[in-house]
Amino acid sequence: MPRPAGRRTAAVVAAVAVTAGLASACTSDEGEQVPTIGYAIAGDVPTYNPATSTGRWSGALAGLSRVLPGFSYTDPSGSVVADTDIGKAAPVPGDALAVTYSFAESAVWSDGVPMTCDDLVLTWIAHSGRAPEFDVASTAGYRDVDRIDCAPGDKTATVIFGQGRSVADWKSLFGAGEVLPAHVAGAAAGVDDTTAALVDGDADATARIADFWNTGWTLTPGEPVDAARFVASGPYRLEAVDESGVLELVPNDAWWGNRPRTERIEVYPRSADVAALTADGDVEIVDAVGTRSGDLPDGFALTDVVSPAVEQLVLGGGLDDPALRRAFASCVPRDALFAEHGSPGTGAPPASGPGSGVADARFTPRNSLVYGQVAGVADGRYRAGDSAAAADALSGAGSDGATVRIGYRAPDDRRAAVVARIAAACAPAGIVVEDASSPDFTPAALADGAVDAVLGAEGGAQGAAGSQPATRRLQALRSGERANIGGFSSVRYDELVDQLATAASSSARLGLATDAERILWDELPTLPLFDQFRTVAIADGTEAATPNPTETGTGWNMDRWVFRR
Known part of the structure; x- marks a missing residue:
């Protein structure tokens, strides 16, 4: 079914004539190549530096991975590949x-x-x-x-x-986004x-x-991009950031590799109205956390992919006492949250492997041979949502009630529903759960004491997250790390993380990972919920766009994309 033409349609014929020698040839049967592809990501891009704490929590890497490549990148399987x-x-x-x-x-x-x-x-x-x-x-x-x-x-x-x-x-x-x-x-x-x-x-x-x-590499919507400051090392460079935070990427003429196949990529932030943009023909690829792509018009192929990231509650703020964290965790219905929000809803979850159930391990991939043993230390805790157990735990902590403010980047219908479900389950225990989301929310709010929990991936990441190697996920709870937004500190956990970073044998990793998870289940700096999934929507007529559920996002190979209308 033909998709409606948007604001870029008038420029298509002229631009195709100009770029005919640069892009793949097409016939009338294939359709005319559109010179601009719109790409909607699951985060904002407030900085050109994805390695800062602000960049890590945002969509910076998803938007800029082919502007700032490095010696490696993360492919759709989650593997690290040499660039x-x-x-x-x-x-x-x-x-x-x-x-x-x-x-x-x-x-x-x-x-x-x-x-x-x-x-x-x-x-x-x-x-x-x-x-x-x-x-x-x-x-x-x-x-x-x-x-x-x-x-x-x-x-x-x-x-x-x-x-x-x-x-x-x-x-x-x-790797990508790290070499500046x-x-x-x-x-x-x-x-x-x-x-x-x-x-x-x-x-x-x-x-x-x-x-x-x-x-120094902060991106301010509507301000000119200084080409001498925002230099690129990849096939695309950043030309502009418009008033709405849309990144305008164009070919980097100094690039020594294959020239990008499309002359302009517009990267739309999570605040963009994706339904309107797709209906108007301005966005061809949508990479969303959860189910933001539900209102797309005909002419899109939807793919649900499971990320290596784990959706979780990162705890801190007023929950600095482990006893209070255990009380709160007791009333969180993790089984119900997975059943209602932990899979795309397009059928029964897989019987095993990624996306198959409640997450009981924070950094061991579910498709790992040792996942079952490592996750086993959870011992069935915090599954059903037991308000009586939560009330008893509160009393044991010397409290007859508590308020838990859960923050995340709004709007996000799925995360809003998760918070509402937790609030309903915890209310009988005397635990008031408040939705503390906002359009400008950042996980730093937990370190600042403005919220008591962040709903997101490791380190509170709100956009694309996850990679197959566990090093970064392990470090997200190490003492002193800025990604450790809840301020968790354990000398023994730090020792285990350091040993895991260099452990070569699977038996050594099994023992170390099991010991580390045991500490995390006892202290509860985070409460894992389920494997994060992403819904990727790709318009009919798009070539070479391959969903990538990792922190790099589907834009991992945007220089190969072509869209024909």
Whole structure:
């Protein structure tokens, strides 16, 4: 069924004529290639830096993964795949883990400045925790790097890990959204040699670089995008952010790989009216958390995919006492929440594997061979929603009532329904559950004490989330991590996380993961609900768009997309 033409239709014929030599040829039977594809994501993009805490909680990586690629990306299976357009990474034989990273000779930023090992040093220092001024969401993997051998300006560097810190997940380091331009940060901070300043520990210079890294790439809707500041390393570059927060992506003329097949991608934030945009023909791909795509017109193929992320309640605020957390968890009906909201509703959930039931493990994938044993430490706790048990637990904690404010990014019909269901189940126990959502909500509200729980993925992420390697998910509850928004702290859990990062054998990982989950079920810094699923809608006539349920989102290969009308 033909889809209605939107505001871009008048430009189609002229633009196709201009780009005929750049895009795939098409016949009249195939239809005319539309020069712009609209892509709606499940988050906003408030920053160009996906690695900050703000970026991690948002849709920054989903919107910018082909603007800021790295040495690897996450494919639709959740696996980490080498991105050889950027360069190559190769382990070096020796007692300690060492990896040589070599940028492609042609690799340059969109301003023509070569990509060099200085960019890797900035990434390492920013992510390592060595300079706490950097507002990085996670130090996973980078905290284990001992040094980087980098001669400023070289295209090759050797990353050397600490003795005994052979991180199993090293291939995900320096990935998409993590490698940012050191020369831009240095110029803004007034530092000529960023590598020397960062490695030598120049406190003043490091503070200035960190200040820019944290906030200098903030995206403000309606403000012009400075091409000298927002430089790109991928097939697309950011041209503009309109008043509604829509990103305008265009081909990066300095890109050395295959030219993007479509001349413009418009990335729409979660606040966009997707029903209206699809009806008007302005959006061809919708990547939603939950079921936001329910009102789409005819002419779209819907695919429901299960994410590696776990939808959960991250607890803190007024629930800083574990006894209060256990009381609240006692009345949360996890079985009913899965049955009503934990699957797409297009049929019975699978009998096993991802999406098959209530989540009883926070960081062990359900398709792992050891999932059953690790999840078994939950021992059936907090399933049915027992208001009497919750009231008894409250009394044992010295309280006859409690109020729990649950925050999430609105509008979100599914999460609103989850909160309403929890509120109804907990009311008889004397626990008042309030919906504390708002359009400008961020998970930082939990750390600030403005809410008592965040409904989202690990670290409270509100948009696309999840990857198959567990390193980052493990670190989301490590002491001192900014992704640890509830402020959970356990010396023993930290020790287990550090051991898991380097554990090579499956038997060692089983024991460590089981011990870690046992601590989390006893202390309850989070309450896992179910595997997060996403509904991806793709318009008929779209080529090469493949749903990706991970943190990268379906835009992981947007430079290959074509839409014909």
